[in-house]
Amino acid sequence: MPEEKKDECCCGGTILVFPCSGAADVGAIADQVGRKMTREGLGKMYCLAGVGGHVSGIVETTKGADEVITIDGCPIACATKAVEHIGITPKSFEVTKMGFEKGKSPVTEEAINKVFSEIKSML
């Protein structure tokens, strides 16, 4: 058990996922895809609000990650811009580039799975 704890402790292999989680339907899809990526082990969804709020632990954890992925709902790209504010260049994805239109894309399992699969294939 102590050895397992050491492995938990640090360091390397950390992929953080920041969906925009915006108010629009495509933001909600991005949010659900981020959560699915966490469940499926493709990365760990993390708190974009903490980045924007300059919460030091969240900012420094983001800077220390091996890879940062953003999932924006639309071209406004709030998640990507928020992460760029702290000097990180993320690997960026956008839901509206995957065949979805803002305001006309209900948050369905089908939509979540489609975006998830597209991102997965590009990682």
Added chain:
Amino acid sequence: MKIEILGTGCPKCKKTLENVQKAVKDLKIEAEIVKVEKIDDIMKYGVMITPALAINGEVKVAGKIPSPEQIAEWVKTAN
């Protein structure tokens, strides 16, 4: 001044502690050095990768071992 090393006890966390101790000794200052080893306590800082270092409650680095020189700079700024 309170300096906290966040980590569950891996070699990198121990190295970070050594570097903190060296920085404090070189600067000849008084500082409370605290090891935060429980995952739940570490998570309260929003930190998900370790080692991490906080000075007076502000996280300065996560996922890297800071050098004694870097720690000294942070300490001077925090004073």
